[in-house]
Amino acid sequence: MAFFYVSSFLGLQTLGKYHLFWPAPRFQQLFAIIFRLHNREHVKSFITTSQSAVPVDPNTTHMLSTKTRSERRDGEKREGMARGDTSSPHPFSLFSAGAAKRRSKNQEEPFMISKRNGIQPPEKPLSVEEWEELREEFKAVSKFEYVMLEQMIKYNSSIDVAKSLLSMVATRKGDISYNLLVKYLALCIKQEQLAEVFDVFDIIKLRFKTLEPGAYSLLIKGLSGSDRWREALLLLEEIKKVMTPSKANYGDCIKGALNNQEINLAYELYHEMLAKELIPNLDTLQAFFDTGKCVKDDQLKSELLGILLYLRENQIYPGETLMQSIKLWFESIPGEKWKGYITTITNSGKCPVCNQHLETIHLNEEEYNILKAKIIKDVIQGTDVFRKTTPQELEEFRNFVENHPPYDIVIDGLNVAKVSNRRSESQTLLDVVSHLAQKNLRLLVLGRKHMLTGSPNWKRPIVAATQKKADFFFAENVSEDDPFLLYATLHSGNHCKFLTRDLLRDHKACLPDNLTRHLFFKWQRGHQMVLSHYWPGKRIKFQPIPTYDTVVQTTGDTWHIPYDEQLVERYSYEVPTKWLCLQRK
Incomplete structure (x- = not known):
């Protein structure tokens, strides 16, 4: 299967006698509903039109941002300006995780409701006639079926509801567009409907010789978590022929390899993506530590310690779930007796758990x-x-x-x-x-x-x-x-x-x-000194300047790992306030 950036729209034409092309009985069950083509006498070829295919993320839908980019930039500039609550008893902390979110909570603008957000998918499958009535009700919405399928992804609608929508489209238009098929695939992957993913994948392999990045990413994601995970590796190789795969592409393949105990292959993929200067997603790194709890291997241990040093060198902070996986892995190492504790560090830079002083923030x-x-x-x-x-x-x-x-x-x-x-x-x-x-x-x-x-x-x-x-x-x-x-x-x-x-x-x-x-x-x-309290004529106070650096660090018998709390929204210029302290007893 070749790879390309779609500059044309690939229409999935009406397929008569679909059973001649689709080998599995499940294809008949799926696309008999979608296409309703029992009486067609021939198979029409695929055509192209002027519309471009749009990659679809299975975990996201298109939503309006509450602020434009320029408004966000203006809001950032206002961070240094006066507000009416400057005499608040709560100290101002410029670099602590969540500080910017707290400062802006009273400045948020109302969410703009769009026609798209007003559409909610039905809870059960509709007939073609019922879909036509609903489409007429939202006739002002451009590309009704695309918006509806996006909303199905958002609301995690039943697969059967999505099939009934595609049935209406096939009846009305005589084909299912490439984009719509990819959106349906996204919904199947989100719900881990592997049988449906396999069906759509096999159809795509058969009917399309060229795909675009979004479809490849979806297929890699869907296949890597199944017993057909090696086919995801083949798709990764197809992408590499013309461009650098994404970190998500690599991450899905790595997780597929680790789930099937192909640990050396996972190493190779991990180091390959680092060589391409791709920063791994945190769930990819978590997969390594979760595997390490079950597999006792010196090479794997060395790789995991290397990941921690990679976090340090690149100022990457694990999330709370990755932190927990790191903690459990350390505590599972045979004979080393590691114990992890959650803590905060005092302004002096001393850890209250192990009494270790963290690395100074001052440059040599x-x-x-x-x-x-x-x-x-x-x-x-x-x-x-x-x-x-x-x-x-x-x-x-x-x-x-x-x-x-x-x-x-x-x-x-x-x-x-x-x-x-x-x-x-x-x-x-x-x-x-x-x-x-x-x-x-x-x-x-x-x-x-x-x-x-x-x-x-x-x-x-x-x-x-x-x-x-x-x-x-x-x-x-x-x-x-x-x-x-x-x-x-x-x-x-x-x-x-x-x-x-x-x-x-x-x-x-x-x-x-x-x-x-x-x-x-x-x-x-x-x-940087920051004025945290100013009461005119009464009190002036500055935010304490930290003495320690907020990075992963170790002394050999201790590790200190700053991490992001799950419910705290940290801006890129802020640092976490919570730490994992690991001690070897």
């Missing part, structure tokens, strides 16, 4: 110099589209920094000034700068020139008072101050902190490789 000298060089080259001097400043202004700032002693804290002035809506921005900034200046720290405040013009928000006497407590650099009003913030902080040395609620994700994304991005995130969490 070599790491710091690597990061500093990369930031200057790729973000400040490079083609960072988020820089939004001129070479002349940047050069002016560099001269400014180099002609001053190293700073202890670099402050994003506008970001800090907007932390509260209870005072003017100039007064808020003065309060925070005054609080830090009492500790005899060298401070640099980054601002913009409009702060000097005098306005209700920026009163000249208050700005002048703040300038007596810290050095200021005022950029052009259209400039982005993040590059200045990064440069001044890194130039001042590893001791220097920076104060902002901005997450700097755009600049992190401009870094060239995973190692540098990892160093940046580690440096950021170890150096």
Whole structure:
């Protein structure tokens, strides 16, 4: 079976005398319902039309997002701005898992109901006439049968209901389109209706010489969990002829191999996907650990420990189910007496279970110099589209920094000034700068020139008072101050902190490789100060800066594995707060 990206629509034409082509009696049972073609005298050939086939994920349906991409981006920018609950007794935690979700819970927009969401599949099969009546009721819905089958996938409708829908389509149109057949296959796979999957697969093999990625993925998923799992490997090879298979394709084949005790084959597939720089799904890794509980083999043990090191090197956090599988595997290793505990780590970095101190979050000298060089080259001097400043202004700032002693804290002035809506921005900034200046720290405040013009928000006497407590650099009003913030902080040395609620994700994304991005995130969490409490005229408090790194780590007799809690929604820039501590007694 060849492979291609579908640029045409493959119509499954009416098939008379279907029993001549379909070898198993089940085909007669299935497609007698679908096609109702008992009286046709010949088999029509397959045709193509202009519609494209769309890959279907068996676990998902098309749903409207509650926010557009631009709205989400705008919401992220607002994270550093003031809200009415700034005096809340709950501390602000920028990088902890679930923090962003909690911050945005009051800003969610109403879900938009579409015509598609208003359709619910019937609970029992309908006749052709009943389907036609329902289609007429939703005549405003384009491609009624596609939307209906998507909803059947969403609501996990009975296979018989789906068959009755296809029967109506075949009667009305004289064929079943490729897309519709693939959606039916998705429903069969979701319900693990293996006999139906086999039937559709055999028909597809017979009738279609070329398929697209979505159909291959569905077939691999459906076959890999059955006794015909080796056929999924053949489909994987077909994909490899023209493109790199997906991590889900590899994962399904790996699980098929492990389920059938072909462990060496599973290793080969796993290392092949890593060589292609594919990051395995967590359920693929879980399959290895679940197998390890039952198979006592030194090579498998070595592979599993290698997976843990892979998680560490790539800053991947297991979910709660994978964590439990890791825990049970360690505890099942003969003669080693491992015991796992769920815990949280104190701010000092000490594990309360084993009293082990976790690895420091602070970069060593070599790491710091690597990061500093990369930031200057790729973000400040490079083609960072988020820089939004001129070479002349940047050069002016560099001269400014180099002609001053190293700073202890670099402050994003506008970001800090907007932390509260209870005072003017100039007064808020003065309060925070005054609080830090009492500790005899060298401070640099980054601002913009409009702060000097005098306005209700920026009163000249208050700005002048703040300038007596810290050095200021005022950029052009259209400039982005993040590059200045990064440069001044890194130039001042590893001791220097920076104060902002901005997450700097755009600049992190401009870094060239995973190692540098990892160093940046580690440096950021170890150096970024965040104002967690601000009561005007009363109290200023900063979020504690962690002292330990949130990655998988081991001392030989202990393992500490941060993991994602099942019901906590963690954004990509956040880190888990729960840990698995494993001790060898």
